[in-house]
Amino acid sequence: MCLNKIDKMESFGKYIRQLRESKGLPLRKVAAALDVDTSILSKIERNERRATSEMIPILARILEKSEKDIEIQFIKSAIISDLGELNYLKDGLKEILKIL
Amino acid sequence: MCLNKIDKMESFGKYIRQLRESKGLPLRKVAAALDVDTSILSKIERNERRATSEMIPILARILEKSEKDIEIQFIKSAIISDLGELNYLKDGLKEILKIL
DNA sequence: TATATTTTTGACAAATGTGTCTAAATAAAA
DNA sequence: TTTTATTTAGACACATTTGTCAAAAATATA
Numbered sequence: 001m002c003l004n005k006i007d008k009m010e011s012f013g014k015y016i017r018q019l020r021e022s023k024g025l026p027l028r029k030v031a032a033a034l035d036v037d038t039s040i041l042s043k044i045e046r047n048e049r050r051a052t053s054e055m056i057p058i059l060a061r062i063l064e065k066s067e068k069d070i071e072i073q074f075i076k077s078a079i080i081s082d083l084g085e086l087n088y089l090k091d092g093l094k095e096i097l098k099i100l
Numbered sequence: 101m102c103l104n105k106i107d108k109m110e111s112f113g114k115y116i117r118q119l120r121e122s123k124g125l126p127l128r129k130v131a132a133a134l135d136v137d138t139s140i141l142s143k144i145e146r147n148e149r150r151a152t153s154e155m156i157p158i159l160a161r162i163l164e165k166s167e168k169d170i171e172i173q174f175i176k177s178a179i180i181s182d183l184g185e186l187n188y189l190k191d192g193l194k195e196i197l198k199i200l
Numbered sequence: 201t202a203t204a205t206t207t208t209t210g211a212c213a214a215a216t217g218t219g220t221c222t223a224a225a226t227a228a229a230a
Numbered sequence: 231t232t233t234t235a236t237t238t239a240g241a242c243a244c245a246t247t248t249g250t251c252a253a254a255a256a257t258a259t260a
Contacts, residue, residue: 036219040218049218075188100190139250
């Protein structure tokens with residue numbers, strides 16, 4: 001399901017958890033902003049569930065990070081986790097950049 | 101669900117269908133190689149269902165294209181369809197390329 | 201046209217994903 | 231330690247995805 005790298009240091013969950021804890025916010029507060037149960041956020045932070053893209057702007061606001069930073073982490077996690085096993089991922093990404 | 105571009109010309113489904121038809125192969129043949137019902141392949145070619153990554157090498161063989169070419173199309177479709185709406189996709193992809 | 205082949209559609213079932221809720225485990229504070 | 235707050239775990243429900251199968255629609259061939 002996941003590539004090594006992702007659980008090593010750069011999963012979306014760990015990223016969010018670190019931001020949240022550095023702000024001294026309990027799950028309860030952030031989960032309320034996201035309008036989900038704390039258990040969901042707990043699972044997201046442990047990469048047991050996925051965040052939705054709708055959560056990105058809310059997380060950005062409450063965790064005081066730019067939407068861009070949050071979204072980049074979201075994208076990295078999603079792609080590595082979905083496509084990280086593929087042999088030509090790098091080539092595929094380069095192709096997409098050509099058309100963006 | 102999808103970006104315009106993807107259904108315009110470069111969806112995985114259309115890509116596969118064009119290859120298959122150019123070889124004069126019926127759905128039946130390719131579906132058999134993939135070990136799925138023809139209806140599944142029909143839906144994949146019309147972007148109503150998704151191909152799995154396990155299908156890539158099989159499609160490469162039977163459609164006589166390199167695994168690399170097929171996989172790049174697979175990756176493009178998946179990412180555009182899943183993440184194409186995001187504002188900082190380009191930045192996210194660039195970040196991934198840095199670590200690959 | 202009539203027949204055979206290919207392709208599409210939709211009903212169904214199984215597997216997966218997503219959220220709520222309650223209670224248990226853990227950590228922090230009194 | 232006792233109490234309170236936070237975090238995690240798991241049962242449940244509901245929606246989505248993915249496949250099979252059978253039959254209809256479309257296309258090609260005799």
